[in-house]
Amino acid sequence: MNPHLNSVEIEKTLERVLLEVERPARYIGGEYNSITKEWTAERLKIALCFPDIYDLGTPNLGLATLYQILNRHADLLAERVFLPWVDMEAVMVREGLPLYSLESKRPVQDFDLLGISLPYEQLYTNTLHMLHLSGMPLRTRDRLAQHYPLVIAGGHATYNPEPMADFIDAFVIGEGEEAIVEIARVVMAWRSGSAADAAAVRPDKRALLRQLAALDGVYVPLFYEASYNDDGTLAATRSTEPAARMPVLKTIVKELPPPITRFIVPGVDVVHNRAAIEIMRGCTRGCRFCHAGMVTRPVRERSVAEVISAMREVLQHTGFEEIALLSLSSSDYSHVLELVDAIRENFGHLNLNISMPSLRIETVSVDLMDRLEKQGRRSGFTLAPEAATERMREIINKPVSTRQLLETAKSIYSRGWTTIKLYFMIGHPDETLADVQAIADLAHAVMLEGRRALGNRALLNLGVSTFIPKPHTPFQWSPCDSIAQVREKQALLRREARGPGIKLSLSNPPESQMEAWLSRGDRRMGAVIADAYARGAKFDAWGEHFKYDAWLEAFAANGLESTFYTHRERDVAEALPWDHIDAAVKKSFLAEDLRWSARSQTRVDCRDKCFACGILPKFIEERRATPADAWQCPEVKPKHLRGTSALQSSQLIVVA
Amino acid sequence: MKALILQRLRVQFSKTGPARFIGNLDLMRLWERAARRAGLALAYSEGFHPQPRMQLGAPLPLGYVGDAELLDLWLANPTEPAALLQTWNTVLPLGIAVQAVTEIVEREAALSAQVTSARFSVLPNCESAAPDLPKCVLALLEQKQILRINKRGKEYDLRPLVEELTATPAGWLEMQLAARPAATGRPEEVITAMGLDPCRPAIHRRYLILIDKASASG
Structure with missing residues (x-):
């Protein structure tokens, strides 16, 4: 060559x-x-x-x-x-x-x-x-x-x-x-x-x-x-x-720059045939498993006017038939109702698909999608409760009641969607087989709502992936499930979560292990990656190309144990390989959140109460230089403008 | 039922360069997106999955150059055809260029049903030394029957599909092949039947021939 x-x-x-x-x-x-x-x-x-x-x-x-x-x-x-x-x-x-x-x-x-x-x-x-x-x-x-x-x-x-x-x-x-x-x-x-x-x-x-x-x-x-x-x-x-x-x-932009609109329009089908506009960056929910939610703080939004004008430009510049409005939690975008109405008004007649992922599990979301999606055949409606018992949802800080989930499911099936996609993870900290059984039970309960509304036409796609504790999250110290544990839980699901209309998909345990050691690894992992590559590992995300043996051989050849990175619970005092990388959320906050998790104690949306995760002190200059409503974090006024009374300072917390 | 007045337009365009590698389904989507960029309102079919109303003259195999391809499309907002020529050419990707836009009687038969034959120019690019093309042409034309196997494994006779075949002094083959739904000749098959294998031919479809000579393009 x-x-x-x-x-x-x-x-x-x-x-x-x-x-x-x-x-x-x-x-x-x-x-x-x-x-x-x-x-x-x-x-x-x-x-x-x-x-x-x-x-x-x-x-x-x-x-x-x-x-x-x-x-x-x-x-x-x-x-x-x-x-x-x-x-x-x-x-x-x-x-x-x-x-x-x-x-x-x-x-x-x-x-x-x-x-x-x-x-x-x-x-x-x-x-x-x-x-x-x-x-x-x-x-x-x-x-x-x-x-x-x-x-x-x-x-x-x-x-x-x-x-x-x-x-x-x-x-x-x-x-x-x-x-x-x-x-x-x-x-x-x-x-x-x-x-x-x-x-x-x-x-x-x-x-x-x-x-x-x-x-x-x-x-x-x-x-x-x-x-x-x-x-x-x-x-x-x-x-x-x-x-x-x-x-x-980490470096951040103080405010989101105008979204790009001149997307390259591929001549062939690609995985997403669409333009994407990020409506909001960051998330105020604090789900403890969520890497993106921790590392993309602070929350910054784009205005409805900016999103609408970007959509208009996208259509003019690209002609895409689909636009995805991206964020980690669309329901939490402050102006979501206003945005959906504006989209209907401006683009409702144009035969477009507008998608808005990550909606909260509540009937309001169904109203939103009902207004957003064009009439006619509807694809699936996605809900991600992530865990099936209320105990487990408290541990991961994604509190939603089972009753609320079933009401939402009922509303979805009775409003024209025949398929619900339900996403869960197995392997959360402190999970038992009873929590996994609950996934199957909940799937059947959702299916029952579908039957009542649609009879045999109701479908449920049940996606259950394996949780990987990620760096910079409260669970960064937690062990991953071993392959044996994952297989046992998956076997339970295969046995219990089946029935007419239910389609179960599970992740491949060895692939999850690889994701775990790569995301939690230290510098010594470099030799393993190079060695695995030399042994033919590539296209690891493509199931048919994934070579588990090449990876295990690479670990052995370099005198390392994969389980050292995956199944070992780390002490909170242990130096972590990513400690010198500061995602701006304090390690002490993450450790505190882990303790709260162990007590099943949840945190509310941090727009309602600031938990001092560390973003503000780290980016105080950036915060001072931005308008009050540009971030969902409390406002930090320049020193000379700061009031002294308690009343005034509490008003500085922005509540959406 | 609403009585929409739709305008049927015939677009003649070239497909060259990188656009040669865009397949026929993707090409339909390319036109749909170009129309949206231009702010043209395509007419859509009814039903659960509304599709823009468009018809290609004949599918063009991947890699061929199309010198003068045909596409019929329907607009919901009638527009002066002459103005459309320029509009299209500002919103099309590299390799697709509109040459002419004409208005067509709405009730005419489907475009694909009007196509009878296609005209090709082919540069064989054979690996072996330059073959004697005129001699090969003659030999092929003399045959009464040329049995070949199509992609679906069925045997067919290629000979009646070859309507004209000549060799040019510059080493090109000019051919006119039948292009009806169940009887479509492919230039590669003709080349193979001439015994010119193996080669990597450069193939141009120069134009399509329609039933009514008066409306044939090219």
């Missing part, structure tokens, strides 16, 4: 071979709204990489947003890179084609900067695969020579960056909208500086990495060291360079 093959050669080869592979439109670019800028020497070239195939990467909102933001700058150029599916990979290897960008058909190594999206851990081996198919060494320490592009990564999985610390030069912890441009500016300045010194000494990338380490939210693993105790637990992570901060606080 020639890692610097020119784009003309790449195009000529594609022309010759594309009809050999499935869905060749994945590999050719040219979609409506794709941006191909002239490849000039002055421009900084950024390859935005999603470590899976086109079909999954194209609808990814994070990557699409960065693509738009970067390409708005005249001196920056951003193009897309996805992994080829296995048929195309075989053709590329045969033809000596390096991984290339869809716009200019340039090899990845021709770019200055690779930005890799890591929303979930199952993409780790694929990330190595992308580097490999680009002809680059996998590890940062082998890529320090100046001519290799800088490799950065961001996304929700990177709140624990340690498992990928060997491979990624710099992580962006937190929100990328502003950080990506700052990073591009630093790389640009370094590039022009280093071009001048190139004649004298051949500089490596350390100087650049030092500059990057000084930016908000940027974590450069090379400048940190981990040490371990005799029992294998982490002793400490320390920084080895003055530039390397301790801890690295």
